[in-house]
Amino acid sequence: MSIQQNLNTLRHPVSNTPEKSPFNAGETLAQQHEKLTVLLLGSGGRECALAWKISLSPCLEKLYIAPGNGGTGAYGENVGISPLDFNAIADFAAEKKVDMIVVGNEDPLVAGIFDYFEGKEGAPVVVGPSKAGAALEGSKDFAKQFMVRHSIPTARYQSFTAETVEEGCKFLETLKAPYVLKADGLAAGKGVLIIDSLDEAKSSLREMLGGMFGKSSATVVIEEFLKGIECSVFVLTDGNGGYRILPVAKDYKRIGEGDTGPNTGGMGAVSPVVFADKEFMRKVEERIILPTVNGLIAEGITYRGFIFLGLIEVEGEPMVIEYNVRMGDPETEVVMLRIASDLLPLLDAAGRGNLGDMPLAEDPRFATTVMVVSGGYPGSYSKGEIITGAEDAVNAILFHAGTSRTGDGELLTSGGRVIACSAYGKDIDEALANSYAAADTVNFEGKYMRRDIGLDLKKLS
Known part of the structure; x- marks a missing residue:
C-alpha cells in the first residue's frame, strides 16, 4: 500500500454510512466552530506524527508547528518560536487567530503553559495539563506519592x-x-x-x-526493580471524568539489540501489544486509569490532555513504572497510525473539558516504527550529515525527528534520532517488513538501527 493509499484509508477508515463514521464529530466541529487554526509545539518525531494526523482532519483550517523539523513542513507551516517562550507564543496566537495549542513535549507543560493561558479572554484552548498536573512527570517523587495516595499499583x-x-x-x-x-x-x-x-x-x-x-x-x-514486560498505555482525558484509551504500544529504549546498552529516547515501537488483551486492559482501566483520572479531580488538579502510563506486566498484573504528561516517542509514531477517528475534534473536546460520547475508533491493522539514528547515539554523534533516499520509501510513512533543511531544501541530520519509519501490516511481520524496507532506503553517514524491533512480541504470539 502506498503512502497516499494509507492517507486515503485513514480519511475514510470505517464506513461511508454517516451514522457510523468516526468523522461525524469532525464535521460537526467544523460546522460549530468553522475550521480550527492549530499551533503544535515541539520538534521531534512525536510532533511530526501528530502534525500528520491533525493535517488529515476535515475541520483543520491551518496548522503551525513551533519550531518543527525537516519533515513537519509537509503537514503545516514551521515557525521559529521556542515552545518555552510563552510571550512569543501568545503574540503569535493572537496574530494568527490560533484556536488551539497542542503541546507535544513535556517542558512547556512542566513550566506552566496551560496556566499561562488559562482564564485569559480570547486565549486558545490548550491541550495539556496544568502545571500541577504536569508534576506527574516533572517530579517522580510527586508521582509516586500520588500513586500511593490513590492505591495505584507501583514498585516499592x-x-x-x-x-x-x-x-x-x-x-x-x-x-x-x-x-x-x-x-x-x-x-x-x-x-x-x-x-x-x-x-x-x-x-x-x-x-x-x-x-x-x-x-x-x-x-x-x-x-524496587520489577521484572516483566513493558507496554505504553495512553489516555486522553478532559479533566471532568471523561477519557478515551488510545491504542496500546510497546517501545524499545536500549540502543543495542537484545535490549542491551544504554537507554535512548526510543529505537522503535509496535502496536497492538499481544499481551495487552481484554483482561489485562480491564485491570489497567479499573486499577490504574480510573484511580488516576478520579484522583486528579479529587485533588483539584486541572488535567485536559494526554496521560502516558508506562506499565509493566508482572505475572499477569499491571503496575505503573512512570507517568508522562504527553504522548510518548516513538510510540506516537505507531499510535497515530492506529487511531482511525479524526483526532482534532477529540483534542478540541478534551481541551474544552467535554469529551462526552465522542468516538475513538481503532484501525485493526498492525503498525510498527523503526528509528534510524546517528552513529554514536546516545553518546556523541555528528550533525549536518546529508540524508538521501527518504523520498524513495514506499509502503511506509517517514516521521522526521532529528532533521533540518537547508535554504535550498536539502535534508540534513540534526539530532541523534533522525527518522522514524512507520508502516502498516495485516500482521506484525508485514508491518515490520515494510518499516525495515523503508529504513533501508534512508541513508546518511553513520546510520544505525536496531534489527530486532518486535521480536519479543512475535515470540509471545
Missing part, C-alpha cells in the same frame, strides 16, 4: 536528598539487584539508572545527588 520506593544520602545507601541494602535510581526532575529521558552492583548503585546515588543531572537529581527516587 523511597526518595532521598543529599542530606539523607546515607539513609539511601541503607535502603539500597534492603533491595535485591538490579537497583533502580531515578532523578526526580526532568532529565531528557536520561535520568534513570538500572545498576547490577550494590557498590556501584551507592556510588551512583552519591553522584546523582551531587549534581550528575543538575537540579533534576537534587532528589533521587530509589525503586
Whole structure:
C-alpha cells in the first residue's frame, strides 16, 4: 500500500454510512466552530506524527508547528518560536487567530503553559495539563506519592536528598539487584539508572545527588526493580471524568539489540501489544486509569490532555513504572497510525473539558516504527550529515525527528534520532517488513538501527 493509499484509508477508515463514521464529530466541529487554526509545539518525531494526523482532519483550517523539523513542513507551516517562550507564543496566537495549542513535549507543560493561558479572554484552548498536573512527570517523587495516595499499583520506593544520602545507601541494602535510581526532575529521558552492583548503585546515588543531572537529581527516587514486560498505555482525558484509551504500544529504549546498552529516547515501537488483551486492559482501566483520572479531580488538579502510563506486566498484573504528561516517542509514531477517528475534534473536546460520547475508533491493522539514528547515539554523534533516499520509501510513512533543511531544501541530520519509519501490516511481520524496507532506503553517514524491533512480541504470539 502506498503512502497516499494509507492517507486515503485513514480519511475514510470505517464506513461511508454517516451514522457510523468516526468523522461525524469532525464535521460537526467544523460546522460549530468553522475550521480550527492549530499551533503544535515541539520538534521531534512525536510532533511530526501528530502534525500528520491533525493535517488529515476535515475541520483543520491551518496548522503551525513551533519550531518543527525537516519533515513537519509537509503537514503545516514551521515557525521559529521556542515552545518555552510563552510571550512569543501568545503574540503569535493572537496574530494568527490560533484556536488551539497542542503541546507535544513535556517542558512547556512542566513550566506552566496551560496556566499561562488559562482564564485569559480570547486565549486558545490548550491541550495539556496544568502545571500541577504536569508534576506527574516533572517530579517522580510527586508521582509516586500520588500513586500511593490513590492505591495505584507501583514498585516499592523511597526518595532521598543529599542530606539523607546515607539513609539511601541503607535502603539500597534492603533491595535485591538490579537497583533502580531515578532523578526526580526532568532529565531528557536520561535520568534513570538500572545498576547490577550494590557498590556501584551507592556510588551512583552519591553522584546523582551531587549534581550528575543538575537540579533534576537534587532528589533521587530509589525503586524496587520489577521484572516483566513493558507496554505504553495512553489516555486522553478532559479533566471532568471523561477519557478515551488510545491504542496500546510497546517501545524499545536500549540502543543495542537484545535490549542491551544504554537507554535512548526510543529505537522503535509496535502496536497492538499481544499481551495487552481484554483482561489485562480491564485491570489497567479499573486499577490504574480510573484511580488516576478520579484522583486528579479529587485533588483539584486541572488535567485536559494526554496521560502516558508506562506499565509493566508482572505475572499477569499491571503496575505503573512512570507517568508522562504527553504522548510518548516513538510510540506516537505507531499510535497515530492506529487511531482511525479524526483526532482534532477529540483534542478540541478534551481541551474544552467535554469529551462526552465522542468516538475513538481503532484501525485493526498492525503498525510498527523503526528509528534510524546517528552513529554514536546516545553518546556523541555528528550533525549536518546529508540524508538521501527518504523520498524513495514506499509502503511506509517517514516521521522526521532529528532533521533540518537547508535554504535550498536539502535534508540534513540534526539530532541523534533522525527518522522514524512507520508502516502498516495485516500482521506484525508485514508491518515490520515494510518499516525495515523503508529504513533501508534512508541513508546518511553513520546510520544505525536496531534489527530486532518486535521480536519479543512475535515470540509471545
